[in-house]
Amino acid sequence: MTGAGRVRAHRPATGPGVRAPLVLWALACVLAAISASFGLRIDFSSRAFYGGGENVEALARDTAAFGPDDDLLFVVFDGMEGRDGRIGELVADLVALPEVAAAVPPAVAAERLAGTTAARFVRSDDGRVLAMPVRLVQGTDDLGFAVRAVASIEAVLARRGFDDAALAGVPAVRGRFFEIALRDQARLTPLSFLVVGAFAGLATGRWRWGAAGVAVAGAVLLVQVGTMAIVGLPVGLLNQAYFTVLPALAVSEWLHLVAAADAHAASPDPVEPALRRVMPATLLAQGTTAVAMASLALSGVPEVTRFGLGLLPGLVAIVAVQATLAPALIRWLRPSGSVARRRAAPWTRLGTWAARRAGWVLAGAVVVAAAAGAYAARVPVDNRLTDLLDAQDPVRRASETLEQRLGGSLSLSVVVDDPNAPSFDTERWLGAERSIAAMPGVRAVLGPGALAEATALSPTAATAVLDGLGLPRLRSRSGASMRIVVGTVDPGGRAFVELAGRIEEAARRHLATSDVRVAGTALLAYRGVNRVGEHLARSLTMALGVVAVVLALAMGRIRYGLAALVSNALPLLVAFVAVGLVRGAVDPLAAVVLALALGIAADDTVHLSVDAAAQRRRGAGPGRSVVLALRHSGWAAGWTTVALVAGFAVDGLASFPPLRDLALLGGITLAVALLADLTVVPAALVWPRRGPAPPPGSERSEGPAN
Incomplete structure (x- = not known):
């Protein structure tokens, strides 16, 4: 082929089959963005963890009778030497704020409470640390109000020269972490798109494929946030993770389709055979993710339930994008076969090695899972309110x-x-x-x-x-x-x-x-947060069982269910134990990501299993079918995991400690899941062996690709 011919082969294609989906998705994204800008709410209040029942009703009655119990914050002073005369001016300025109902000098409050342990509310036992009680005009479940109140009080303290004074108490913690969370998302969401786009470009060796991956991720995320705005689902403590994880999940499916289309680059239309090969696995993978997330509804905690069920629009959007927008982008960019040349043999060599030693690999996986499970039972699932902020805050x-x-x-x-x-x-x-x-x-x-x-x-x-x-x-x-x-x-x-x-x-x-x-x-x-930990094991066990049964029924063989069960239980247990060893406990707010990680981890298991089953239907034996499946899907599995781990790693840069723990849990889970997919899945698909093992070097031999 001449140089001019190569240029023409890579020139973007046009036509109704390309233009129409691109235009329609552009309009859909604009509408979703408009809906999000007008209707998306933010709710980081603790009410989302209450659940229902008599206790909630009693709290409402007590609030009506006594007033809210989350409207009191304290200004903490380390000594008052030389500043007693300015306290009156400070109190007057604070009371003048529209957010403040009352403020009392510590000395006055301590005198009224003398002789009782209640004096500790305003003065330490040695008298060196004092606290000024400041009652706000309302409770701080409205975190926007909490942010304004904290900012106004801190401005007064700075103006009056009390720079070393600090705010403390529930309203101060809520106001600070809400401010931090908003600031984090403003910088982490764009960074997540940059990261997944960079890894997509790195995986394919072409920057335009990375840019197309960003477009796919953006379309999925806009549909998600637009749907949340329309149905009134607010952004909360947990589902803020959607903004960094969902783009990586969308790009992972995109890479599977790109790899399949690239394998048919010589065809007149490489997209059609690629869709036939990838879409069944995409449907099954997103279905298993949906099952895993829906299992969180068993917790009975509103915030956890909406985290689980709220992702469903995004999962549906991934399937829709994979069937419409992604094919249009692939036709527009025209695959050149470059991805096939970049497929790394290490993915296949590792899987072939595991298939040749199936019994040992499966036995080792079971032993590791059993040991991790025994230790995981002793890892506490717990957190503290102050853990919402960094230790130096x-x-x-x-x-x-x-x-x-x-x-x-x-x-x-x-x-x-x-x-x-x-x-x-x-x-x-x-x-x-x-x-x-x-x-x-x-x-x-x-x-x-x-x-x-x-x-x-x-x-x-x-x-x-x-x-x-x-x-x-x-x-x-x-x-x-x-x-x-x-x-x-x-x-x-x-x-x-x-x-x-x-x-x-x-x-x-x-x-x-x-x-x-x-x-x-x-x-x-x-009580609500504790229920998360109590129900998490049951939810994940049910989700694992459903994923294994669905895969076994879809593939028509029990071994596929066994592969899914072992390869996806192992990373969950290892990640849980690893975080427990590092942190000493697992934050229940972060632990719910295990359900999402289970669904994502099952994605590559499904793609490998579906590919292996297709090779079996074409006449390949168990060992040969595994080698071909790894050769075709191993590259995508490896790079999608890298992209997903990078997506979680972005959350590791957050100032919100539970979000960092979530990133650690998710990243470890997916890294171990890749290792399991490349070892445990091939071993499970050929065990018990009824034929010869794949010969050494078979990963380099040619075979039917489609």
Whole structure:
């Protein structure tokens, strides 16, 4: 072929079969972008983890009676030397803010609370660390309000020269991590497109194929966010990962189609045979991913359920793009056979080696999976509210100061109805409060008993001491309920729920009534997060079983189900154990990515299995069919995994620690999944062996490619 002929062979094609899909998808992307710009909401509130039931209803009643329990933050000062005279000006500026309802000098609050453990809310035991309570005009489940409130208060502190003061407490943590999450997505989403496009170009050796991969990823992501805007599904703590993972998932399917089309570059239309070979596997792969994600609905936690079911539009979009936009782009760019020349033999050599030693490979995989499973059962699934921020973040450090030297970073409410009954005297309230204060993890107790003892008033009348202090209200607005407010450390979700149980038991015992309940937004949120860990193993086990059964039925052979079961269980267990060893525990917010990683990991298993089954139908034996499947799909499996791991690695740059853990879990899972696909799957497809093993060097021999 002449040089001019080569140029013509690579010139972009035109025609109705190319132009129409490109124009239609361009219009669809514009409409999706418009929908997203007007209707996409962001909701990082803790309500998404509450679930339903009586506890949620009780919290709503308590909020109406006492006010929200997440509207109080603290300005933490490390000493007040030389600044006492400026506190009054600071308080006046804070109260003038539209977001602030009340602010009280620490010295005034400490004087009112003298003689009680509640004094720790505003002053450390040695008197060196002080905290100014600042009550906001509303709760901070509205994170946009939390961000504005934190920014306004920090601006006042800077203007008044209190640069070393720091904000702490639930509102401060929420406002800071929401701000960080928005900033992360603004830089990580474009970076994810750049990364997956670069790897697509690197894999094919042509920059235009990388650019086309970016177009495919962008179309899928725009359909996803446009659908979320239309149905009212907000961006939350978990599904923000869609913006970096979904582009990589779309490009992985694109590379499979590019490789298949490139193998038919000499055909008049290489796309048609490529679609016949790849689309069945694409449908099956996205179906298994959908099953894995849908299994998260078993958790009963709204945020986890919407993370699982919310990805379905993106999975459907991948199939639609693969069937329409991707073929148009391939016809436009015209494959030249360059990918076939770049197919690396190492993928095939490794699989051939595993097929020749099928029994040993499978036995080793089972042993590793069993050992990892035994250790995984001992890895705790837990997190803390302050883990939402980096260890060096000023808000996190100030919140840790609350825990170690002041009244704690979290709070619980012990609510008692009908507190005016004769049996509820000062001694009973004091007994309950002292018993609670003595518990490990409790930093301060604000209750009517201690106030009554200090003021010589009745418990009901003593609550008036708190008027104007900005501290939590102890008596309901109607007077029908009373409560004890308990300041605690943040020991993690499971320990916090256990502590709440001990507090409730002590209150019931001392107050001699069963009409006592422990409530609070932190308690409800932690109960929901704990359910994630409790249900995760069941969800993943069910998803693994469904994937194995579906693949076995689709292929008509049990061995394909066995290959899927072993090759996809192994990476999940290894990744879980690896993160447990590195972190000491697995964050439940990050652990849900295992369902997504399972679906993605099954993708290459499906493509290899479908290709091997096709070779068997053409008359190849088990060993030869595995070699040909690896030769045709191994390149795509390797590079798609590289692209996917790179997509997860982008999340590793986030400032949001759970998102970094999610990236670590996902990246390890997919890297191990590739190794399993290139070893365990070939071994499972030829075992038990009934014919000769693939001879050495067979990976280099030619065979029917289609």
